[in-house]
Amino acid sequence: MESYLPIIWAAIIGFAVAMYVILDGFDLGIGILFPFADRERDRDQMMNSVAPFWDGNETWLVLGGGGMMVAFPLANSIIQPALYVPVIVMLLALVFRGVAFEFRWIGVTSKRHWTFAFAAGSALAAFCQGLVLGGLIQGIDVRNGAFAGGTFDFATPFAMLCGLGLVAGYALLGATWLVMKTEGPVAEHSRRQAKLLLLVVLAFLAIVSVWTPIAFERIAERWFSLPNILFFWWVPAATLLAAFAAWRWLGSRRDVLPFLAAIAMFLLGYLGLLISNFPYLIPPSLTVWDTAAAPATQIFMLMGTLVMLPIIVSYTIFVYWIFGGKLREGEGYH
Amino acid sequence: MDFDPVFVSRLQFAFTIIFHIIFPTFTIGLSAFIATLCVMWMRTGREHYRVLARFWTKIFAVSFAMGVVSGVVLSYQFGTNWSRFSAVVGNVIGPMIGYEVLVAFFLEATFLGILLFGWNRVPPWLHTLAAITVATGTLMSAFWILSANSWMQTPAGYEMRDGIAYPLDWLAIVFNPSFPFRLAHMVTAAYLTTSFVVLAVGARYMLAGTHLEHARTMIRMGVAFAAIVAPLQLFIGDQHGLNTLKHQPLKIAAIESHWDGSQPGELVLFAWPDETAETNRFAVTIPHGASIMLTHSWDGLFPGLASVPPEDRPPVKPPFFAFRIMVGIGMLMILASWVGVVLWRRGRLFKAQWYLWPAQHAWWIGFVAVISGWVVTETGRQPWVAYGLLRTADAASPVAANAVATTLVLFVLVYGVVFTMGIYYINRLIARGPQDSAAEMLHSAPLAPSLSEVVPNGRDDRAGAGWPIRASVKPASVE
Ligand code: HDD
Ligand code: HEM
Ligand code: HEM
Numbered sequence: 001m002e003s004y005l006p007i008i009w010a011a012i013i014g015f016a017v018a019m020y021v022i023l024d025g026f027d028l029g030i031g032i033l034f035p036f037a038d039r040e041r042d043r044d045q046m047m048n049s050v051a052p053f054w055d056g057n058e059t060w061l062v063l064g065g066g067g068m069m070v071a072f073p074l075a076n077s078i079i080q081p082a083l084y085v086p087v088i089v090m091l092l093a094l095v096f097r098g099v100a101f102e103f104r105w106i107g108v109t110s111k112r113h114w115t116f117a118f119a120a121g122s123a124l125a126a127f128c129q130g131l132v133l134g135g136l137i138q139g140i141d142v143r144n145g146a147f148a149g150g151t152f153d154f155a156t157p158f159a160m161l162c163g164l165g166l167v168a169g170y171a172l173l174g175a176t177w178l179v180m181k182t183e184g185p186v187a188e189h190s191r192r193q194a195k196l197l198l199l200v201v202l203a204f205l206a207i208v209s210v211w212t213p214i215a216f217e218r219i220a221e222r223w224f225s226l227p228n229i230l231f232f233w234w235v236p237a238a239t240l241l242a243a244f245a246a247w248r249w250l251g252s253r254r255d256v257l258p259f260l261a262a263i264a265m266f267l268l269g270y271l272g273l274l275i276s277n278f279p280y281l282i283p284p285s286l287t288v289w290d291t292a293a294a295p296a297t298q299i300f301m302l303m304g305t306l307v308m309l310p311i312i313v314s315y316t317i318f319v320y321w322i323f324g325g326k327l328r329e330g331e332g333y334h
Numbered sequence: 335m336d337f338d339p340v341f342v343s344r345l346q347f348a349f350t351i352i353f354h355i356i357f358p359t360f361t362i363g364l365s366a367f368i369a370t371l372c373v374m375w376m377r378t379g380r381e382h383y384r385v386l387a388r389f390w391t392k393i394f395a396v397s398f399a400m401g402v403v404s405g406v407v408l409s410y411q412f413g414t415n416w417s418r419f420s421a422v423v424g425n426v427i428g429p430m431i432g433y434e435v436l437v438a439f440f441l442e443a444t445f446l447g448i449l450l451f452g453w454n455r456v457p458p459w460l461h462t463l464a465a466i467t468v469a470t471g472t473l474m475s476a477f478w479i480l481s482a483n484s485w486m487q488t489p490a491g492y493e494m495r496d497g498i499a500y501p502l503d504w505l506a507i508v509f510n511p512s513f514p515f516r517l518a519h520m521v522t523a524a525y526l527t528t529s530f531v532v533l534a535v536g537a538r539y540m541l542a543g544t545h546l547e548h549a550r551t552m553i554r555m556g557v558a559f560a561a562i563v564a565p566l567q568l569f570i571g572d573q574h575g576l577n578t579l580k581h582q583p584l585k586i587a588a589i590e591s592h593w594d595g596s597q598p599g600e601l602v603l604f605a606w607p608d609e610t611a612e613t614n615r616f617a618v619t620i621p622h623g624a625s626i627m628l629t630h631s632w633d634g635l636f637p638g639l640a641s642v643p644p645e646d647r648p649p650v651k652p653p654f655f656a657f658r659i660m661v662g663i664g665m666l667m668i669l670a671s672w673v674g675v676v677l678w679r680r681g682r683l684f685k686a687q688w689y690l691w692p693a694q695h696a697w698w699i700g701f702v703a704v705i706s707g708w709v710v711t712e713t714g715r716q717p718w719v720a721y722g723l724l725r726t727a728d729a730a731s732p733v734a735a736n737a738v739a740t741t742l743v744l745f746v747l748v749y750g751v752v753f754t755m756g757i758y759y760i761n762r763l764i765a766r767g768p769q770d771s772a773a774e775m776l777h778s779a780p781l782a783p784s785l786s787e788v789v790p791n792g793r794d795d796r797a798g799a800g801w802p803i804r805a806s807v808k809p810a811s812v813e
Contacts, residue, residue: 051447051451052447052450053447055399055443055444055446056443056444056447058402058406058443059435059439059440059443059444061406062405062409062435062439063435063436063439063440065409065410065413066409066431066434067432068413069412069413069420069424069427069428069431070424070428070431070432071428073420073421073424073425073428074424076413076417076421076424077413077417077418077420077421077424077731078417079413080410080413080414080417080731081413081414081417081731081732084414084733084737084741085741087413087414088410088744091406091407091410092407092744092745092748094403095403095404095748095749095752096748096752098399098402098403099396099399099400099403099752099756101399102396102399102759103396103755103756103759106396106759106762106763107755107759110755145421146417147731147732148732150734151734151737293424293425294425294500294501296500296501296502297424297428297501300429300501300504301428301429301432301433304429304432304433305432308440309436312436312440312444315440315444316440316444319444319445319448322455322456323447
């Protein structure tokens with residue numbers, strides 16, 4: 001039993017991170033698309049389409065971070081100092097984009113500034129999350145169970161690439177969300193943007209898929225050795241298929257399906273990362289077992305999580321359903 | 335430049351958490367106030383309460399957003415700035431923070447959406463339910479985080495193996511010795527602080543001669559609630575202190591600036607504690623006062639600061655002065671609320687300018703008391719971060735001091751901007767005042783017309799779903 005606990009916990013945290021990336025992904029994506037909107041009232045409509053949800057969405061980030069501290073305190077105490085700068089900058093960026101949701105409606109002369117804060121905060125937060133991801137994949141300098149590297153070790157070209165890739169990915173989620181949730185000029189504009197973004201995201205996925213096996217031997221080994229490749233070949237194939245479907249649906253005036261296809265692309269990319277790195281929590285040295293919390297801690301927390309997660313998911317769905325349907329131009333919940 | 339990384343980390347944590355606690359203090363109290371208004375609206379059907387609830391909900395939204403973003407920062411700082419802390423006590427502290435996320439944060443954050451944006455979308459009962467849920471969520475959040483903090487003050491139910499804390503008994507951990515007192519004291523503090531804010535806003539309208547009916551309700555609710563809760567807080571605080579004497583005697587010694595434990599304690603009204611000479615300068619004291627309060631006997635003894643070597647003592651000035659500020663404000667609140675009750679009984683509450691004017695300007699006193707209280711608690715437990723088992727100096731991350739100092743500067747700048755604008759906007763919302771439905775429609779123009787125009791015809795999927803809960807129910811009062 002005890003050797004399974006860390007796996008169960010890795011799955012729970014993986015679930016929280018996936019929920020975060022998808023849910024806050026489209027929120028942040030909307031901020032990233034802000035500068036490209038035509039009119040201020042289009043921006044109002046875009047922001048309104050996520051206003052009731054963003055806070056709940058961001059809470060998955062707290063669950064992911066809190067979950068790390070609960071289940072893998074040692075990993076947590078290594079990763080966070082190592083990625084100190086991107087994590088703190090991400091938090092500061094989230095401060096701006098979070099308060100902008102409220103401040104932008106109250107400010108009159110200052111509305112422009114909060115429009116900017118919302119856009120810049122969203123883009124910066126997304127970029128920093130990409131840096132964190134890249135920083136993790138490329139590995140952390142660990143000695144005696146503690147971080148032993150320098151402040152800017154994370155800042156490699158590869159990490160920058162991941163940062164940009166995530167910005168594009170979130171923008172894609174945001175654009176397809178708008179196709180689903182809005183009507184009128186905003187929806188049409190987003191439809192065109194989504195197609196372009198689809199191509200950009202595919203390009204990033206392709207670069208990362210080529211780069212990681214070349215740069216990291218363990219990843220090449222994982223994917224291309226026999227029999228692994230027989231098990232895994234469908235992941236990239238399915239990603240391509242999802243992208244193709246999204247393209248078609250965007251063209252055929254479907255509203256909900258492109259968003260679902262974009263989510264599928266994200267989940268498949270995420271699966272690819274898991275395949276590359278499992279069971280390492282901190283590649284290339286520490287696994288989920290090396291860094292797990294005491295079993296008593298993991299069990300105590302597991303009981304609560306198994307009860308609470310389904311409840312949380314249910315009322316989250318309930319609230320999305322309450323605010324379901326399309327948001328017309330000029331309409332808001334405010 | 336060279337900084338001591340532990341010192342800048344402490345500075346950064348102190349700054350970010352003092353910033354954070356301002357908002358929970360207000361949102362815990364305000365969510366309860368809004369829920370009360372919603373319930374009164376449901377029971378009486380009076381538009382008056384709905385308008386008030388809606389007005390405070392806007393202010394709540396701004397405060398809540400600031401509370402959320404500053405809270406997310408904190409939850410990550412355990413890892414970024416106190417990584418050795420999370421490595422050593424993570425097994426015990428981690429789950430409490432985890433439970434806070436699972437039972438509280440998701441609940442409040444999700445139902446907040448309905449509370450803020452559901453006015454014209456969900457039926458009144460569901461809206462009221464959402465308000466109650468958010469208020470409950472804030473309480474549960476306080477429960478878990480205060481349990482975590484209390485465990486750090488008075489650890490229980492664990493054992494140390496190879497320098498790492500392992501849980502033994504979860505009940506003993508969660509309900510550790512100082513937790514009940516701290517929970518009661520903090521929640522009461524939040525309600526008390528909020529009632530003074532509500533009173534201040536009511537007084538402001540009353541003096542300005544606007545929104546008179548709303549002003550009367552706010553003044554009455556503020557005064558009545560404070561008059562009950564302020565004396566209660568004195569009692570809880572006293573019990574809290576007696577309990578602390580049992581578990582953290584040096585904290586009490588620092589609060590009383592009591593150096594020599596072989597002498598009965600005098601009650602120091604004012605002094606300038608001199609840490610090197612181990613004595614109080616310019617002291618104004620009541621002999622035997624502290625002994626009577628803490629031990630209930632004339633010659634009762636309690637430990638003095640000099641009983642341990644200097645490196646094991648907490649700093650004296652912060653707990654000493656902060657405690658006097660907190661208690662001073664507590665006394666002032668008791669006085670202010672009871673004067674209000676007397677005026678009310680004599681029917682002069684709404685006319686007494688000399689009373690309303692200070693009340694209008696005293697909205698911030700509760701926040702100062704709360705921050706002072708936390709400074710007492712947190713500096714008084716130094717040099718330990720987890721009392722008796724992990725020193726603060728050993729808890730910091732292996733992060734370069736310059737990086738911490740730089741991010742500290744960033745935090746100060748960003749929070750400075752956000753806080754200034756937040757206060758400014760809240761003030762603007764207050765200046766705009768509660769608005770009845772007609773004015774409301776003018777202000778949030780887009781919503782109301784589009785609904786009335788859309789609902790009768792049925793609206794693509796929404797009306798088609800035919801669910802009473804979601805079908806854009808217009809509250810009876812929107813006419
Ligand atoms: C007495 C109450 C109290 C105290 C001592 C703290 N908090 Fe807090 N916190 C709250 C009461 C609260 C609250 C009332 O639940 C929130 C919700 C919005 C707000 O304004 O405060 C909040 C929000 C909030 C959030 C955002 C939740 C969301 O997404 O909805 C996080 C992550 C934290 N806090 C974390 C912390 C940490 C790590 C603390 C200590 C080091 C801390 N809080 C002290
Ligand atoms: C919410 C109100 C709180 C306030 C205003 C507050 C205030 C402070 C202050 C002023 C310090 C610096 C003390 C010093 O360095 O001398 C501090 C330190 C600290 N507090 Fe609190 N605190 C609060 C709650 C909490 C809670 C709930 C926790 C944990 C669950 C916590 C954990 C810590 C830690 C880990 C430190 C760092 C160690 C240190 O610098 O002493 N605090 N806090
Ligand atoms: C009226 C008399 C009061 C007394 C005798 C009193 C007593 C105390 C004591 C002894 C502590 C430190 C406990 C410890 O660290 O172990 C404390 C902390 C605190 N006080 Fe007070 N207090 C009073 C009024 C107030 C008021 C009016 C407020 C706010 C409105 C307040 C807010 C706090 C807070 C937030 C803390 C820190 C959290 C905690 O440890 O409970 N107190 N108080």
